[in-house]
Amino acid sequence: MAPQLSGSVLSTLRNQIIRTNTHTIHTTAACNEIRKLARLRVVDNSTIGKTAMAEGKPPRCIHVYNKTGVGLVGDKVLVAIKGQMKRGILVGLKAQQKTKVPKFDSNNVVLTDDDGSPLGTRIHAPLPSTLRTILKEKSQKKGTDYTKLLAISTRFL
Amino acid sequence: MNLTRRIACNPFILKSHGLSSAHFRLLTSKSDPLLEPALASSQHSTEARKPLAPPQYRFVYPEFLPDPNRVYRNPIREKLERMDMINRRTQIDIPEFYVGSILAVTSSDPHAAGKTSRFLGICIQRKFCGLRAEFVLRNYVDNQGVEITYQLYDPTIQKIDIIRLEKRLDSELLYLRDAYPEYSTFDLNMEPEILPEGSPVPLNKTMVKLKPRPWEQRWERKNFVGVSNILEIINEKMTKQMEDHKKPWEKYDLVMEYRKTIPEEEQQEIYAEVYSQLHELEIHRRKIKRSRSFIKPKKLG
């Protein structure tokens, strides 16, 4: 959105869009807690992720694979994206973080297959450097392996 | 005398945290000539006084002032905390900075590849006091808004560089989270802009434009000066509510002000205690900086 446009014009425009076609665009703010049905942002260049984000239909988290049910950085989630179920790894959160750990403006997710290797070939958002340690601990020799995900990332903060 | 003159013109209570431009105006304005003789006589009577710290110290080193809440006060704790803070300052140059300044922090990071990481951003908040003091940096990296909180006295911080020293119109810039990215986008490899020595800290009067709602907080209720388009965004109902939430009597509430601030006498006592050490450190840093800027000419032949 161009910053030159005044806010009121934009907000009325947005309201009109919502009124005319309720299901095409979502305008909710990023959640502070990743639970079931939280909207996420795909930050890799997988075709399914890219098209879903371009269409304005970001994926929803439909399960968090941990005991608390609240997703933290490095947790595996199940997402509903374009009518399909895909696995993903949370790679950046909006929630309050510890000191020296970056807090992002959106809840970022990288889509992976069941083995933990990413669907895309590039991650276009910075990742928190704590993710290296977390994912290294979580990868196993046989089974899930997150080294590929770390390898395709562009920048750590 | 100039120094004492400045103190004389201070209001009887001073803000401990949150710096408004109004205080700076008060500091630099000329003092009341009537006050001067009284002050001079008081100085004669107590010659063996501790050295008075310059009045701007409360803005340069705000975390040396304790929490004004009486429940958490204890003189011995505060003294020991101050000792630790100065000991840390001998190891690292913690420069003068304000909310709105652009900083680059290099810190040891066990998770990073080279075991160090660097982040550059605009300081949007300074909070807590003593050894707990923290500040928050914000930047847009790869079109992604990022914020990192650093502890001022964390021994893993290697270096704090001032990239651009300036102040903004508000004492907290948290609204940049809901502003357009251009207001908090800075190149990670920005070159530091050096101010001439002794010049006042410039005030950046940029008016920020916020994005349309949804917002993180109800910014329209917080009386920010540096936001230009709040009234254009909010609807009629919110405008009405904004009026309802106004508290115009608070500026006359002296007791509230007193509870939120450390009295001036106590501030002077605190800064007098640490002044000599801080001043020594300042001189030491200045010397190092000068020696760095001077390049030794090479011998010919």
Place this chain on the structure above:
Amino acid sequence: MSLLLQNTARGCINALQANVSRINILVPKRDKYKVGVPRLRNPEWFVRKRRTVHDDFITADNKTFIKEVISDKFGPPSLIKGVQTYKTELPKDLSTQLQTAEWNQRYKRCGAIARKIGVVPLWRKDGKRILTTMLQIVDNQVVKYIPPEEYQPAKKLVIPPRKKYGCLIVGAESTDPSLLTKDYCGLFADSGVMPKRILTRFFISPQAYIPPGTPINVNHFSVGDIVDVRGKTINRGFQGVMKRHGFSGMPATHGVTKTHRRGGNIGAGGEKARVWPGTKMPGHMGNKPRQARGLTIWRINTKFNVLWVSGQGIPGGNNSVVYIYDTILPLHRRKTPPPFPTAALGSDESLPDNIWSDELHDFKDSTIFYKPE
């Protein structure tokens, strides 16, 4: 019926005639308790402390005179280790009386009275931040020792305890004696200690005897020790079930009326149609003695008698009084001998101002770097 009445009436008259010279009022005898003997006997140092002071009758001259008398008797007022007190001279033979004894793991040492002065962060050498509570030992002095044979507990136990401990009375924070009652000041008369604001007792093994007048300083403990800290929790008054026991309350809306913060059901009917003892209900919260056990001492400041102790949840508010003991946790008992019964007099002067744990990062040390792999 009438015959019975007549009989009783006659009996009464007879009795009256018999006791006409001495009238006796019969008092029913209780055989369960002895009359006049209280079941709980307060310890001897539980006397009224503060005197009502009428300031109006004392002239300014008299006030200075009282101050002079106090400073003549107890020494001039001075700031010692960050605490406003009086510089009282210790008894001359105190150092000979205070004999170091051989330490044994079974022995119980004396504790110390401290004030909780704040919670501050410290950093470990690996860069991790820990929160610590600062405790200042405030002007402690031993007042009296009652050996185990003479000590009478407040309530005699049915089964006498196997280990017999003596009782060591320790005071903290010297005050102006003119504000205190004669009885209270009398407690300190034998020891030559200045009257103290805070008094407490520590149960100690007879081997850990410390002569009266001995000051207890921070070097009674050392860095790395594990201690228990007792304090009175913050008084929160009469509180509901949500604050007091952490209940979740009831919904704010959806037709709920007048029961948003209430506890709900407190029991079943039928045979158990009563409230079970110990049911969590609203009531007074806080102002109860509680212990935080197994706290590590991370750092010590000998100049101000301050301990940095792990944790931020030590009972009591800021500036409240707490009591420090050697831990009773069986797995954290000390293995190396501490200063026993306490540190020698004046031994803290040779120590450095700040003693840091090996795991902690001294603020004077250079910045922490991690080694690249």
